[in-house]
Amino acid sequence: MKRSLEQSFYRNAYFLLQHLRGRPVGRYIKHLQARERLERDAFERLITTELAAMLRYARATVPWYASGEWGRRITPSAAVQLQSWPVLDRHTIRAHGRELLARTSALGLFYRNSSASTGEPVRVAWSPRAAAWGWANEYRAMLWHGVPAGARTLLMWGSRHRLVQDGMRNCRGFSTRELTTERLEQAARYLLDHRPDMCMGLPSALTALADHVRARHPEAPRSLVPVAKVGGEQVFPFQRDYLATRLGARVVEFYGCTEVGPIAAQCPQGSLHIMSDNVYVEICRNDEPVRAGEFGDIVVTAMRNRAMPLIRCKIGDSGRISPEPCRCGRPQPVLAELVGRAADLLVAADGTKVHGSVLGAALQSLVAQLPAGVLRQVLFQQLDTLHWKILVESDGADATLDARLTQLVRGTFGAPCQVRIERVATIPRESSGKFRYYRTADRPDARSQDSRARRRAS
Ligand SMILES: [Zn+2]
Known part of the structure; x- marks a missing residue:
């Protein structure tokens, strides 16, 4: 089967299946593509309007936001002022998860757990539509690099893989729990025999794979996979070099977290664009926003998740938003610096x-x-x-x-x-x-x- 036919087969099957599950990913991707063609001012106005709607919704439906410090500070009329909201931390989400659930319909609600790289895991409730928005954001960003949904993918991520689910996405997954030589060799064989359109996963795992391929298969062609999508850990420059020189891949970085899903993705110009359609990002110091371009704590507000609307959540990473827009012309702001967990x-x-x-x-x-x-x-x-x-x-x-x-x-x-x-x-x-x-x-x-x-x- 020709590669483009294969991709559209898997893409259509995947979109249909997600649609039937109440997750209209394909439709959302088109929607996001239309939005990113807006002028920057128009895009910002749209985001401001959607943020205000989310804040009103959260204040009206979430018990936690109507009580205690939140209840005092966010009167219904002040709800649309984001900066009147106290900053949420992981501890509060862990301890008061139930009170952070919206009182509205819980149809199809499901939970995601953080990987606990800092302490106890955080459980966040998601609505199916919010999940679909998250995936749509990720697929849309891969389209910036010419990689469509349904592309043949080698995945190195997480601790377990379900063959059927991976297979439906045209994806072959390898657990990264223990990267034994044997497992790396299986992944290398997939790379050599199936020549995927993209490899995706933890940078440390893909770096180990790149090293393994060159050490064990010196005869392999220089360019093995066009694109490497990396995320889930801090991405170091040596890893980028590895993936570029040893796999021949263009490296595309993604940044996200369990609380709100995808936060930023790299464009072809190399800027990490904030996925404002999915999350509103502030940079704060002592819970107060810093001036434009300054470094501080990353504080996120979920724009789509109406099951458990997290408003001004401090996720433990730090960074800086560039005061300048990206040369590529995309309207989303740019995360100019990103440093992992402040606790490290x-x-x-x-x-x-x-x-x-x-x-x-x-x-x-x-x-x-x-x-x-x-x-x-x-x-x-x-x-x-x-x-x-x-x-x-x-x-x-x-x-x-x-x-x-x-x-x-x-x-x-x-x-x-x-x-x-x-x-x-x-x-x-x-x-x-x-x-x-x-x-x-x-x-x-x-x-x-x-x-x-x-x-x-x-
Ligand atoms: Zn850009």
Whole structure:
């Protein structure tokens, strides 16, 4: 079957099925495409109007917003003023999930759980239509890159895959819970034999796949897949380089979270556009909005989810909204900087706090010097201020690599740091299958995740 016929077959089947489930994804994609052709001013007015409608709806239907601090601050007449709303945190969502449900119809309502990369998971109720808006936003953004719904896809994400569901989306999924050599080889074979239109998943997993392919299949063509859609973890520059040079893929970054679904997606010019049709983003410091272009906490308001309308929810990431529009002409604002979880702070030998993502960035230069297959995966664990343990997935000992890893820690966190290196067959991932290059060993939730991961694995 010709590839374009294959794509439209899967696309039509998928849209029909979702339509029957009350999730009109195909229709929403067309709607979103029409909206993004608007001039910027007209687009902003549309979003402002929709935001006000959402705020009125939330105030009128959600018990939590009519009581306590919310009830005092958001009188029905002040409801349309977003900044009169207190900022919600994950703790409140966890503790008061029921009171955050709208009193309106619960037809088809379902729950999504966060992956608990910071503490207890968060449960968020979704309406089928809100889910459809989220997917439509993602498919629409892939159309910016010429990848239609129904495109043949290699997926490396999460801990379990359902063959039938994946198959209906023309997708072949591989769990990222434990990226064994065997699993990487299965994914590599799919890549080589089926030549998908896109690979999609966690950047750490796709990077491991890219490394595996080049190490085990040196005869493979230079360009193996045109597009790599990445998200779910912070995306480091060395991973982009890997995917570009080792898979020949154009890297498209997505950013989202369980609370509100997709938040931003990269356009062909490389800007991370906020999906304003799905979520309203503010940047705040001490729960107050910062001036345009300044850095701060990312605070999101769900624009479509009427089952559990989350208004001004602080999700733990930080960033900056560019005061300038993107050259591509799309009307959505641009997230100019994005840094993962504010809680991911490590400590240098002199006591200063260092964001863990610095390690991911430092890996860039190290990885660039290594041939494929030498360093499959690495996890930096800070045991205390001066003690580090590094888990390395690689074949056999390598004194030069050890010296470089030790130097990387000392260069970033200070010369007095003591570093111990352990070689393992596979580094355990979080229960979601996500991977972090660093971890503070004394963080209680990190420990509980470890034990959860081990329990599931056993
Ligand atoms: Zn753009």
